[in-house]
Amino acid sequence: MxxxxxxxxxxxxxxxxxxxxxxxxxxxxxxxxxxxxxxxxxxxxxxxxxxxxxxxxxxxxxxxxxxxxxxxxxxxxxxxxxxxxxxxxxxxxxxxxxxxxxxxxxxxxxxxxxxxxxxxxxxxxxxxxxxxxxxxxxxxxxxxxxxxxxxxxxxxxxxxxxxxxxxxxxxxxxxxxxxxxxxxxxxxxxxxxxxxxxxxxxxxxxxxxxxxxxxxLAVSDSIELAASDKQELVTAISEYPGFSSLTESDGIIQVHFSQPADTAAINSFLSQKGIILSHLADKKRSLEQHFLELLQDNK
Amino acid sequence: MIKLLKIEFKKIRTYKVFWILTGLYFVFLAAGILLAEFMINNMVNGVNRRMPIPFPHVAIYYFPDVWQNVAFFASIRYVLIFPAIIMIILITNEFTFKTIRQNVINGMSKTEFLASKLLIILLMAVIMSIVLAAGAFFIGLSHSGLSEVNFFSQGIPFMVGFFISLLCYMVYAFFCGFILRNTGLSIAIFTLYSLIIEPVIYFIFRAPFMFKNTIYTYLPVNSVIRLTEYPAIPMLKKIMGVNLQEHVSLTACLIPIAYSAVMIVTVFLIMKRKDL
Structure with missing residues (x-):
């Protein structure tokens, strides 16, 4: 202590x-x-x-x-x-x-x-x-x-x-x-x-x-993914360890994880399943966004 | 205590405003005392023109009267206001520059802060009184012999009286600055009260034979200024058999001391409760 x-x-x-x-x-x-x-x-x-x-x-x-x-x-x-x-x-x-x-x-x-x-x-x-x-x-x-x-x-x-x-x-x-x-x-x-x-x-x-x-910061990690076969991608990523939820907009899937996720590991995981990604981005939310969300939630 | 004075001394050592005002105070003080005889005789000469038997020349710088006269002219409002303004500036600066906050943040207790200001008042009053006593001594010496000094019967009582006047008046100024916290406002209100409001009250209550023990005697600034109430003028003593003031009255001293004590206690209570 x-x-x-x-x-x-x-x-x-x-x-x-x-x-x-x-x-x-x-x-x-x-x-x-x-x-x-x-x-x-x-x-x-x-x-x-x-x-x-x-x-x-x-x-x-x-x-x-x-x-x-x-x-x-x-x-x-x-x-x-x-x-x-x-x-x-x-x-x-x-x-x-x-x-x-x-x-x-x-x-x-x-x-x-x-x-x-x-x-x-x-x-x-x-x-x-x-x-x-x-x-x-x-x-x-x-x-x-x-x-x-x-x-x-x-x-x-x-x-x-x-x-x-x-x-x-x-x-x-x-x-x-x-x-x-x-x-x-x-x-x-x-x-x-x-x-x-x-x-x-x-x-x-x-x-x-x-x-x-x-x-x-870790809590607010999310990753953006896109692939030609969207349905297949959703099914595959749901099986990834630590997966918690996903949202979808404009063909891009935003995935949230309950623990820090590594983009390289996800990429290799998905390619093993035969999914070729057309978009992969690490969206660490800044503390600022998190802070603003905290303030919003408590209004 | 030494530590607090050391800190206060650092605050004023290179503070030009402090030294300019202190210098001006001593210039006004010296001018007032040294021109007093000339002014009195000017007045006497004016009166003499209409008198069949002229009054003799007035001399005020002889032992033992010089003590009383110097104390009298040093405690007139227009001279005493200088050290008061200096005190107002020193205390309100702490609020203006927020250094009072910083002093407390850095580990000074609120009591120590007030104590350091009261110590500076005490020290200034002691030094200024000693300077005045030395001045009175040399003026007396240059006009009369050393054998007539009369230091213990006349010198000490009037100089201690002046010390109490100065000390209490600076405590009033400190109180005013502490309450109002703003330099300009404090100086304006303090000067207005000292130089105009109290004299106006005097004017109103100045009924014949009543002006001695009226409310006026108990007003704070007047009680300070009137510790040495009259100059000692030998002519009045010899010719008219009037001696206006023999000594500094102890009961008269108690009035400004009581005011100062109440103010100091109030300041400590406010400081304890109020947020900085």
Whole structure:
């Protein structure tokens, strides 16, 4: 059993009549790259704000490192919530020193993390002179200060250009490779798909789904087939191990499997039965489609 | 505590607005104190033109009166407003830049955050009071002899009185900034209240023989400013036998201290409950 980092139990928070977060429970274990996925307004930031003691939950609770939350536990977590928050009139180094002071961490890794964030040359420039991407990178850098055990990132690539997104993702990948636990909130499915290995899906503050990102993808595998003799093809493919269902449209048969199916194996299986395929395509549904379907199902 | 001050110092060390306003404060303060005698004598001369027996020249920079006079001119509204505005900017900046959120996220407790701001107020009040006391000492020294210093009977009481004025007034400013969270709005409302609304209330309640113990005495800003209620003018003492104020009244000190205590408790309670 992996070491638990965060336990969330029945966490709820309302703003007036709106239930921002409703009976949310999940667990994050050490080394996971944990995604919180949901459209805007689904309660991601509210959840993270509660986990960092910015917002008081109405009911329910959570534990960091197996203990009730405290300023001590927050010092072991590096976080970027919403926008990068720094003093605009201070330079990057001074801003980071303030973070280090609060976290009781030494200054000696400031130069290193500024290098990683690609901001070393601008370390003595005032924060207000930074571009949007640089600000975001400084925020991620400050979260990495003192090698925290957990990194919490709320929409870290929001509003960045493709190059900026790639830079942030590289940094996250590097931190994850060190064995830190990462909690990432995003409305971008593609991002969660690329970075995370575990995901919870939120909609209107309710958890719709939680599970391994790979499992989510595997479930949604399907393969498109076509052959001159359609009837023969249907009969043959129904006998393939793992077959679950099929749909037909415009002469193309879409086959779903209960386990990952290999196109090469299917091709050879069918040719042994004397069926020559005129069309064979692997249709892995992206997490995005799956996510949209999840949201649809729960309307 | 040292750690919190270290963090606060980093926040202001290279903050130009802070140093410009602090500089302006000292310029206004010095100008106010050093021009006071000239202004008073200008007024006296004006009166003298219509008097058969002229009033003598007024001197206010002699020991022991210099302590009271410096404290009086340092605590007039238009000078005291500077440190208050500095405090408003320092606290509302934390909301504007959302650094209060970031400080808490990074592992500062909400109590520590408030404590760090109150510590900076305390430190500023101590430093500014010491600077003023040193200034008063040198002004007194250049006008009279060292033998007449009277530091313990006059100097300390009036300087401590000024310290309480400054401290409480900055706590008011901190409270205003914390509640309103917006720099411009806080400065506008605080300045309007201090410089216009309270004087207007004074004007309304200024019935003859009533103006001492009316509601006005208990208004927050007035109670701060009136700790050193009158300047010490020897002419009044000698010729008219009037001595307007002997010392700083302890009960008068309790009014702004009580206001400040209520404000600090309120701020802590709000901080505990309200989401950031």
């Amino acid at each position: 992996a070491e638990p980092i965060l336990n969330v139990e029945n966490l709820s928070k309302s703003f007036g009549k709106i239930k921002a977060v409703n009976q949310l429970s999940f667990e994050v274990t050490k080394g996971q790259v944990f995604g919180i996925l949901g459209p805007n307004g689904s309660g991601k930031t509210t959840t993270l704000s509660m986990l960092l003691d910015l917002i008081q939950p109405d009911s329910g609770g959570f534990q960091w490192f197996g203990q009730p939350p405290s300023k001590g536990s927050r010092k072991r977590i590096g976080s970027v919530i919403e926008s990068p928050n720094f003093f605009p009139y201070l330079d990057a180094v001074t801003n980071l020193k303030i973070v280090a002071d609060i976290k009781d961490k030494p200054y000696n890794d400031i130069a290193d993390i500024l290098q990683v964030a690609g901001l070393y040359e601008r370390r003595l420039s005032k924060f207000k002179t930074f571009s949007f991407g640089m600000r975001q990178r400084l925020a991620v850098a400050s979260a990495m200060l003192g090698s925290p055990e957990v990194l919490i990132l709320d929409e870290p690539t929001n509003g960045l250009d493709p190059q900026g997104i790639a830079q942030i993702r590289d940094i996250i990948a590097m931190v994850a490779s060190r064995g830190s636990t990462i909690l990432l909130a995003s409305h971008l499915l593609d991002e969660v798909q690329k970075i995370c290995n575990y995901v919870v899906v939120l909609r209107k503050g309710v958890m719709l789904f939680s599970g391994n990102v790979k499992e989510v």
